[in-house]
Structure formats: C-alpha cells, structure tokens
Amino acid sequence: MTPLILIAREKWRLMRRNRVAVIALALVLLLSTIAAVTSVAQQAETAALRAHFQQEADAAFAAQPSRHPHRMVHFGQFAFKPVEPLAAFDPGVDPFTGTAIFLEGHRQNSANFGDVRQSSLLVRFGQLTPAFVLQILAPLILIFLGFGAVARERDGGTLVQLRAHGMTIAALLTGKAIALGAIGGLILVPAGAALAWMVVVHGASLPAATLLLASYTLYLAIWVGGVILASAIMRQARSALILLVGAWLTTAILVPRMAPDIAGAVQSLPTRLESEVAVTRDYRAIGDSHDPNDPHFAAFRTAVLKKYNVARVEDLPVNYAGLLAVEGERLSAELFARYADQLFAQEARQSDIMNRFALVSPTAAIRQASMALADTDRAAHRRFLGQAEAFRYDLVQRLNMLEATDVTAENDAKGDDPATETLSRVSQDHWRSMPTFHPRPSGIETRAKGAGPALGYLVGWLLAIGACLLFAGRRMGNGR
Amino acid sequence: MIWKHELRLFLRERAAIPALLLLLALATASVVAGLAETARQRAVIARIQPVQAADVAALADGDNPGDAPYSTYHATWNAPNPLAFAALGQRDIAPYILRVRALGLEAQLYDGETFNPELALPGRFDFAFVLTYLLPMFVIVLLHDLRAREDEAGRSAALQAMSRNAGLLWFRRRAVRGLLLYAMILPPFLVGALVSRVPPGQIVAVSLLALLYLMFWLALATLVERLGWKSAANAGALVAGWLILTLILPTLANLAINSAVPVRQGLELALAHRQKVHAAWEIPRAETLNAFYRTNPRWSGASPPKGFDDKWYFAFHEVADESVAPAARAYQQGLLDRDRLTQRLGWFIPAIGLQARLHRMAETDLSAQLAYQDRIREFHSRLRQFYYGYLFSDRPFTRTDYPKAPKWGDGMGGLPPSR
Structure with missing residues (x-):
C-alpha cells in the first residue's frame, strides 16, 4: 500500500504547487458553500410563503358566510405545493411547475405562478444550488486538477523513472485516482454539510439524503476515473485536457x-385547450341531467x-x-382522470426517452437520480397533482352531499330569487368542519424506485470506466 | 498572400478542421432544431383551430344557445415571430395558446399550458445557446495556446525575429481563427433566417451581435495570453472565465434580481379576486350594478335585474376584475422590472446582454409573454362588450349570433406591436 500513498501524496504536493488549481478549488468550495447557504435560505423563505398562503386560503374558506353549498363548490379552495426540505439541495422541476392550484367543482385548473414563468430568461442559465455545483462545476475542477496526472509524468519523462x-x-493509476478522488471528496464536503443541515434542522428524509450523497459520490468517482483514463491514454497532457473539456x-x-x-x-403532448374541449365533448356525450328523458340520467334516477x-x-x-350534482361530479372527475392518465403516460414516455440519454451522459443520469431522491422530479409533481385532485374531489362531493341532505328541494328552487335566496343557504359551521389540504411527501421506496434506473446507469458508467482503466493500465504496462 | 499562408498554416493544425466542422454542425443542428420547434408551434396553433370551431359549434347546436356568454370559450394564440427559431426562450413554459371566456379575466389570465417540466429543465438547444455557450469554448480551444505553443516549442524568438512586426503576426493569426469561426456559425443562421423570412434589419442586427460577442472572447483570449502563462494555465483561466461569465454570474444575477423584485402580488391577486367574486352574493345586487355602470355608462339604461340575472352575474365578474386591477398592474410591473434589470445587466455581462437582446428581438422573453397577456386583455374586453350587447339590452342570443363574436386575429393574432 505504501507506493499508492506515496503516489497520492506526490500528486497532492504537485496540485498544491499549481496555484491556478488551488485557486479554482477554493473558488468551487466557496461557490458550493454560497450555493448551499442561499439555496437553503431561499427554500425556507419559499416554504414559509407557501405555508402562509395555504393558511390564508384555509382561513378564507372557513370564514365564508352561510350560503348555498354549490356556491362553496365554486368558491373552491387553493392548494399550495409544499416545499420538500431536500428541494434546497436540488429544486429539480419545482421552479418550473406552478405552485398554486385553484380547486373547484367540475373543473381541473392548472398549477399557476411558477417561479420560472415569473423570472426573466436569466433563470434558464441555471440555478445556483448544491446540485448544480456538483453536476456541472465539480467535474470541470476535477478535469483541471487531474488532466496531467499521468500525462505529465510521461511528458516529463518521470514515468520511465x-x-x-x-x-x-x-x-500508479490507483494512486493518482486516490489523490484526485480526495479532491472530489473535498468538493462534496459543503454539499454533505448542507444535506446534514436539511436533515437535522428541516426534517429532510435521512435515507434520501444518504442516497443523494452516495449518488453524487458515484458521479464524481466516474469523473475521477474518466480524467485519469484520459490522462493515461492521451500522448500529451494538452490533448488530454482538450479531450476532457470536450467530453x-x-x-x-x-x-x-x-x-x-x-x-x-418522438412524443408530443396535447395542448390544454384540446384536453379541455375533449372533456367537455365527452361529458356532453354522457347525457344531459336537465333532460328528463336522457337515458343515462333516467337510469340514475331509477336507481336512486x-x-x-x-x-x-x-x-x-x-x-x-x-344527488345529481354528486353524480355529475363523479362523471366529470372520471373524465379528468382518464385524460390526466393519458397525459401522464405521454409525459412519462418523454421522460423515459430523456433518461435513456444517461447512456451517453452521466450528467443526465445524476440529474434524474438527484431529482427523484429529492422528490422534486416530474413524477413527484404528478403525485402532488394527484393528491390535489383527490382532495378537490372529496371536498366538492362533501359539499354536494350537503346540498342533498341540508337543503330541501323546495328551498333549493328558491335560490335564484334574491328575495327568497337565504332559504337555500346552509350554516357556515359546515365550512369549518371541511378537511384541509395536507399533501404527503413521497416515501423513500417511491423515491429510490424513481432513481433506480438512473443509478443503474451510473453504476454501469463506473464499471465501464473501471474496465477501461484496467485495460489501459495493462496496455501501458506491456509496452511503450 | 501572408493571410493565405496563415490560413494554410492554421488548417494544417490537427484540431483545426475537426473543430471548425464541429462548430458548423452544431450551429446547423441548432438552426434546424429551432426551425422545427417554431414549425411545431405553428402546427399546434393550426391544429387547435378545428377543435375550437367544433367546441363552439357544439354549443351553438345544443339545447341552450342562450348560454353563450357564460359557456363560450374563445381561443387566443401567440404565433412565433420569424426570429423565434434562433432564440426559443420561454415559449416552452409560458402558454402561447390560451382560451378565455367573458367572465372574470384575472382568474383565467395566468393559467398555464401543459408541458413536461423535465424537458424544459435543461434549457433549449437553439442558435442563441450555440452562440452564447459553445462559440466561446471554440475560441478557447483554438486560441489558448496560440502563443504559448510557440513559446513551449522554442519557436517564438525565431518567429519574432523573422517577422517585421510581431504584433501584426499574432493579430493575423487571431483574426484568421476568429473569421473562420464566424464563417462557421453565421451561414447556418443566415439560411435559417431566410427560410423563416426574418426582416433584413434583424438579420444584420443578429450578425453584428454575434460578431461583437465573438470579438469579446477573442479579446479575452488575447488578454489572457498576454500574461505569458503555459498553454494549460491559459486554458484553465479561460474556461474559468467562461464558467463565471456564462453560468455563475447569470445565476447569481437571477438570485439577486428575484429577491430585489418580489412578485407575490400574483398569488395575492388570485386570492383577492376569488374573494371579491364570491362576496358579490352577500351584497345588494344594485350596489354591484351601480359600480359596474360607473365604468360602463353605455349600459346603464338596462332594465333592472329579475331573479337570477346574467346582467348582475357578469357585472360582478367585471367589478371583481377592476377591484384587483391595481394588484394586477403591480404584478405585471414587477415582472417587467425583472426583465428590465436583466436587460440592464446585459451591459456588463456579455452573455446576458447577448441573450437578452436576442430574446427581445425574437419576442420570446418575459416582456413578450406580458405583451401577449395585454393583447388577451384587449380581446377579452371586446368579448365582454359583444356579450353585454345582448345581456344589457335583453336581446336573446341565438344560434346565428355565434359567428358574430370577436375573433382573435383581427389585427391581433399576427405580428404583435413591439413594446
């Protein structure tokens, strides 16, 4: 083991002497810290803001005066997307999706007021988060610190000695890899500290945070291996650098x-307009509840x-x-679910194609794994939308049932006339007893399952790079 | 003669031709991808027309044609401008199709389009991307060792001695590389611009912007070379510069701008608007109608409402819109301020300046999104007046009235007036 340590120690000494490299490393560590601190602060602020708005919306709902339940169906409720603590590490698609959905009867509204839509195009340059630093910047530092690891020994003739x-x-290769790997470990320190902070202070999932750290270790290990490999196979340090920056x-x-x-x-999506028109058309095709001879609603009446x-x-x-309102809501919700499932399947297919690019890009793989573990990927957003829809359906049906049980048919008919309208109202006490929206974050099994394929790609990358290193080492050992 | 010689020397370098061809291929691919995307957006706009027409026809042929003011949705769309292919911008996350009805607009205007956020996350591969991010990398690869290599090979002294004017020699070498890079990146854009019928003024403007941006990076590379470091150190410094100028500063700037200009008015106005709409049921109808007639004196002679009356129903929606108008303006102003600050930062950070100019010209930025919203507001008020013509004069709305509704595109669907 001693020669390995010697090689590694020698490499560290050389890297320390390379002033540009030391400054670059210090910059990345500083940037990584800034990213972690600002990201944690920003997400805490966002979380507080959304929680505040959710409370405001809940209070507004509970404070509504006595009125006809159908009025409350349209007064509706707002669902705010809660911030998952690990979003401070990797916000994923969270800034791209809407943060608030208006929930009401027989409509499925879009999630609105997303951060990216409210930002100038600067936001598309990327966001300074620990995930961004590790995914994009860290490999570049490894490249600049390591491209000469083997090539310089060869350029300088020390390899022969x-x-x-x-x-x-x-x-030699192992020693160099250990030295560069230690740099990778150093880069991971601020990110690891940020993760620990999120777990301890913000109650982030410990298994998810651990898996995140493990995934990024895997990712940086791939780059360490790749850098050493390029440095070993290229004839000149300069060519190794160009190859690596290109890669x-x-x-x-x-x-x-x-x-x-x-x-x-490969897979296009329908526009919102098309989906909404399709739901309206299909709903119309089921029947007309106002038509006494309509087959669907006649059968419903008979059953009742x-x-x-x-x-x-x-x-x-x-x-x-x-009861008719309950039945109508059931039918429209079924249609929403059918079209939403279709859409989710199409989106999943798109994401699936995207994820296959992990075969040519470890960054694509770590991005997917990271988002899935942080519960900020597309699937996590869909799970939120699903919970919001389930909440919407439950709330609307409770209100519709209230119309069936607490508003007599006689009084219901008087609702259109301002003079007698108050008879059709029910007490505001009901609003306070309605459930409030508390979406659950995804469990670790769901997250790990989402990250699984991408993690598989990362392991594959590491094995492939390892095999190449072995092969290159043997070839170097045999001749030249 | 000397220039030709320099050209031949450069092309004989191992990295030269592959690098140039790669840049040409990337620029071409980005233009093709951009043209495909704008063509797709136009096709989607064409695709929804029959869907929209069928939706309205089903209402007109239904049992309750009189429900039109409440039930009819009207399509609006924002076709890509000819230059959009080069800078696709925010059109992937902000809707370019939105349907509205004559009820409260503030509850409809901020609705989103269906999109896969994982596809939007990495950013678009368009000409603006190749120009902003990739072109500087090619400058770095081709120029970082222009002098250092001669130094390292020990040829510098000889070269300087042989040349009458050494400064001119290095200038020529840089110019040859710069011009060749320009010659790789510009023609694909020019072809795309001609295919897409971009106005000549904009073609010239983009060409000049690209040249200026290229010259900035050539100058930076020259400056770094002046330091007389080794080629690897040059490359390191230049890549670090690239990282700071194209990734780190813009993300920090975004953070700073967004915290300097908070825009929570959007959510606040959504909550306030709903509150206002539903509060109308609790106040005397005359009160709401009087408020409505103050801003709509044209209809103040209408008959008083009887029972549940659409007059009152539509009036309280409009009154609710008006009550949140200050918040809506503040929200829009906040977004505009974010965009303006970005434009201003562009004077200091070239990558931001280039992106901001390109997306402004292509009308794919935040301001363009807000301009579309303004046009929807204008269209929506025409819709309202159209339906009020029936509601407030107690004229029944019949099947034959459907085609008379204002259509998006009467001078508003094509090229938007630039802001």
Whole structure:
C-alpha cells in the first residue's frame, strides 16, 4: 500500500504547487458553500410563503358566510405545493411547475405562478444550488486538477523513472485516482454539510439524503476515473485536457439540451385547450341531467328511487338536485382522470426517452437520480397533482352531499330569487368542519424506485470506466 | 498572400478542421432544431383551430344557445415571430395558446399550458445557446495556446525575429481563427433566417451581435495570453472565465434580481379576486350594478335585474376584475422590472446582454409573454362588450349570433406591436 500513498501524496504536493488549481478549488468550495447557504435560505423563505398562503386560503374558506353549498363548490379552495426540505439541495422541476392550484367543482385548473414563468430568461442559465455545483462545476475542477496526472509524468519523462523503480502502472493509476478522488471528496464536503443541515434542522428524509450523497459520490468517482483514463491514454497532457473539456461540454451541457428536442419530437403532448374541449365533448356525450328523458340520467334516477324505495323524486328524503350534482361530479372527475392518465403516460414516455440519454451522459443520469431522491422530479409533481385532485374531489362531493341532505328541494328552487335566496343557504359551521389540504411527501421506496434506473446507469458508467482503466493500465504496462 | 499562408498554416493544425466542422454542425443542428420547434408551434396553433370551431359549434347546436356568454370559450394564440427559431426562450413554459371566456379575466389570465417540466429543465438547444455557450469554448480551444505553443516549442524568438512586426503576426493569426469561426456559425443562421423570412434589419442586427460577442472572447483570449502563462494555465483561466461569465454570474444575477423584485402580488391577486367574486352574493345586487355602470355608462339604461340575472352575474365578474386591477398592474410591473434589470445587466455581462437582446428581438422573453397577456386583455374586453350587447339590452342570443363574436386575429393574432 505504501507506493499508492506515496503516489497520492506526490500528486497532492504537485496540485498544491499549481496555484491556478488551488485557486479554482477554493473558488468551487466557496461557490458550493454560497450555493448551499442561499439555496437553503431561499427554500425556507419559499416554504414559509407557501405555508402562509395555504393558511390564508384555509382561513378564507372557513370564514365564508352561510350560503348555498354549490356556491362553496365554486368558491373552491387553493392548494399550495409544499416545499420538500431536500428541494434546497436540488429544486429539480419545482421552479418550473406552478405552485398554486385553484380547486373547484367540475373543473381541473392548472398549477399557476411558477417561479420560472415569473423570472426573466436569466433563470434558464441555471440555478445556483448544491446540485448544480456538483453536476456541472465539480467535474470541470476535477478535469483541471487531474488532466496531467499521468500525462505529465510521461511528458516529463518521470514515468520511465518510476517504472524503473519497480512501480507498476496499476499502482500508479490507483494512486493518482486516490489523490484526485480526495479532491472530489473535498468538493462534496459543503454539499454533505448542507444535506446534514436539511436533515437535522428541516426534517429532510435521512435515507434520501444518504442516497443523494452516495449518488453524487458515484458521479464524481466516474469523473475521477474518466480524467485519469484520459490522462493515461492521451500522448500529451494538452490533448488530454482538450479531450476532457470536450467530453464535459458534450455530456454535461450539450446532450442534456439536445435530449428534450428528441423526446418532444418522438412524443408530443396535447395542448390544454384540446384536453379541455375533449372533456367537455365527452361529458356532453354522457347525457344531459336537465333532460328528463336522457337515458343515462333516467337510469340514475331509477336507481336512486329504488335505493330509497320511493316512487317519485318528490318523495325522496333527500334533495335530488344534490344527488345529481354528486353524480355529475363523479362523471366529470372520471373524465379528468382518464385524460390526466393519458397525459401522464405521454409525459412519462418523454421522460423515459430523456433518461435513456444517461447512456451517453452521466450528467443526465445524476440529474434524474438527484431529482427523484429529492422528490422534486416530474413524477413527484404528478403525485402532488394527484393528491390535489383527490382532495378537490372529496371536498366538492362533501359539499354536494350537503346540498342533498341540508337543503330541501323546495328551498333549493328558491335560490335564484334574491328575495327568497337565504332559504337555500346552509350554516357556515359546515365550512369549518371541511378537511384541509395536507399533501404527503413521497416515501423513500417511491423515491429510490424513481432513481433506480438512473443509478443503474451510473453504476454501469463506473464499471465501464473501471474496465477501461484496467485495460489501459495493462496496455501501458506491456509496452511503450 | 501572408493571410493565405496563415490560413494554410492554421488548417494544417490537427484540431483545426475537426473543430471548425464541429462548430458548423452544431450551429446547423441548432438552426434546424429551432426551425422545427417554431414549425411545431405553428402546427399546434393550426391544429387547435378545428377543435375550437367544433367546441363552439357544439354549443351553438345544443339545447341552450342562450348560454353563450357564460359557456363560450374563445381561443387566443401567440404565433412565433420569424426570429423565434434562433432564440426559443420561454415559449416552452409560458402558454402561447390560451382560451378565455367573458367572465372574470384575472382568474383565467395566468393559467398555464401543459408541458413536461423535465424537458424544459435543461434549457433549449437553439442558435442563441450555440452562440452564447459553445462559440466561446471554440475560441478557447483554438486560441489558448496560440502563443504559448510557440513559446513551449522554442519557436517564438525565431518567429519574432523573422517577422517585421510581431504584433501584426499574432493579430493575423487571431483574426484568421476568429473569421473562420464566424464563417462557421453565421451561414447556418443566415439560411435559417431566410427560410423563416426574418426582416433584413434583424438579420444584420443578429450578425453584428454575434460578431461583437465573438470579438469579446477573442479579446479575452488575447488578454489572457498576454500574461505569458503555459498553454494549460491559459486554458484553465479561460474556461474559468467562461464558467463565471456564462453560468455563475447569470445565476447569481437571477438570485439577486428575484429577491430585489418580489412578485407575490400574483398569488395575492388570485386570492383577492376569488374573494371579491364570491362576496358579490352577500351584497345588494344594485350596489354591484351601480359600480359596474360607473365604468360602463353605455349600459346603464338596462332594465333592472329579475331573479337570477346574467346582467348582475357578469357585472360582478367585471367589478371583481377592476377591484384587483391595481394588484394586477403591480404584478405585471414587477415582472417587467425583472426583465428590465436583466436587460440592464446585459451591459456588463456579455452573455446576458447577448441573450437578452436576442430574446427581445425574437419576442420570446418575459416582456413578450406580458405583451401577449395585454393583447388577451384587449380581446377579452371586446368579448365582454359583444356579450353585454345582448345581456344589457335583453336581446336573446341565438344560434346565428355565434359567428358574430370577436375573433382573435383581427389585427391581433399576427405580428404583435413591439413594446
């Protein structure tokens, strides 16, 4: 083991002497710290703001005066997307998606007021977060600190000397990798501290944070291996540098930008307008609740009369209009679900195509794994939307049932006339007893499952780089 | 003669031709991708027309044609401008199609479009990207060792001695490289611009911007070379400069601008608008109508409302819009301020300046998104007046009235007036 340590120590000494390298490393550590601190502060502020708005919306709902339940169906409720603590590490798609959804009867509104839509195009340059620093900047530092690791020994003729002293190529490469790996470890320190902070102070999931740190370790290990490999196989240090910067530019910057075009071309999405028109059309096709002879609603009426064992709608112990509202909501919600499922499947297919670019870009892989573990990927947003929809449906149906049980048919009919309208109202006490929205973050199993394929790609990358290093080491050992 | 010689020398370098061809390929690919994306956006706008027409036709042919003011959604769209192919901007996350009805606009205007956020996350691959991020990298690769290599090979002294004017020699070498890079990146744009029928003034402006930006990086590379470091140190310094100028400063600037100009008015106005709309049920109808007639004196002679009356229903929606108008203006102003600050920063950071200018010209930035919203506001008020013509004069709305509704595109769907 001693020669390994010697090689590593020698490499560190050389890196320390390289002033540009030391400054660059210090800059990245500083930037990484700034990113962690500002990101944590910003997410805490965002979380507080959204929680404040959610409380305000809940209070507004509870404070509504006594009124007809259907008025409350349209008064609706706002659902604010809570901030997952790990979003401070990797906000993922969170800034791109809307943060507030207006929930009301027989409509499915979009999530609005997303950060990116409210920012100038500067936001598309990237956001300074620990994830951004580790995904994009850290590899570049490893490249500049490590491109000469082997190539310089060769350029300077010291490689021959080392071998004459009995140093094997394998030991040399391993030693260099240990030295560069230690730099990678150093870069991970501020990020690790930020993760620890999020776990201890903000209650982030410990297993998710641990897996995140492990994923980034894997990612940086791939770059360490890649840098040593390029340094070993290129004839000159200069060529190794150009090759590595080219590889970085391609895999970290270029491929992630080209992938969406391909995914979008293979699988297109319907516009909101088309989906809404389709829901309206299908709903109309089911039937018209105002038409006494409509087959669907005639069958519904028969079933209701049978259930309550009466002959006429007038004899029902409940308000038939309320039951019709429940049935109408059920039908429209089914349609929403059908079109939403279709859309999610199409989006999932797009993301799937995107993720396959992990085969040519480890950055694409770590980006996906990181978002999934932080619960800030597209799937996590969909889970939030699903919970908001479930909450919307439950709230609207409770209100519709209130119309059936607490508003008599006679009073219901008086609702249109301002003079008698108050008779159709129900007490405001009901609003306070309605549930409030508390979406749950995804569990670790869901997150790990989402990150699984991407992590698989990362492991594959590491194995491939390792194999190449082994091969290159053997070739160097055999000749030249 | 000497120039030709320099050209031949340069092209004989191992990295020269592959680098130039790669840049040409990337620029071409970005133009093709941009043209494909704007063509796709135009196709989507064309695709929704029959869908929209069928939706209105179903209402007109239905049992309740009189529901038109409440039930009819009207499509609006914002077609990409000819230059949009070069700078796709925020059109992937902000809607370029929005349908509205004559009810409260503030509850409709900020709705989003369906998009996959994972596709939007990395940013777009367009000409603006190749120009802003990739071109400087090519400058770095081709110029970082222009002098250092001669120094390292020990040829510098000889070269300087042989040349009558050494400064001119290095200038020529840089100029050859710069011009060749320009010759790789510009023609794909020019072809795309001609295909897309970009106005000549804009073509010239983009060409000059690209040249200026290229010259900035050539100057920076020259400056770093002056320090007389080794080629690897030059490359390191230049890549660090690239990182700071194109990634780190813009992200820090975004952070600073967004915290300097908070825009929570958007959410506040959404909550306030809903509150205002539903409060109308609790106050005397005459009160709401009087407020409405103050801003709409044209309809103040209408008959008083009977029972549940659409007059009152539409009036309280408009009154609610008016009550949050100051918040809406403040929200828009906040967003405009963010955009303006970005434009101003562009004078100090070339990458931001280039991106901001390109996206302004291509009308794909935040201001363009707000200009689209302004046009929707204008269209929406025309819709309202159209339907009020029936509601406030107790004229029944019949099947044959549907085609009379204002159409998006009467001088507003094509080229927007520039802000």
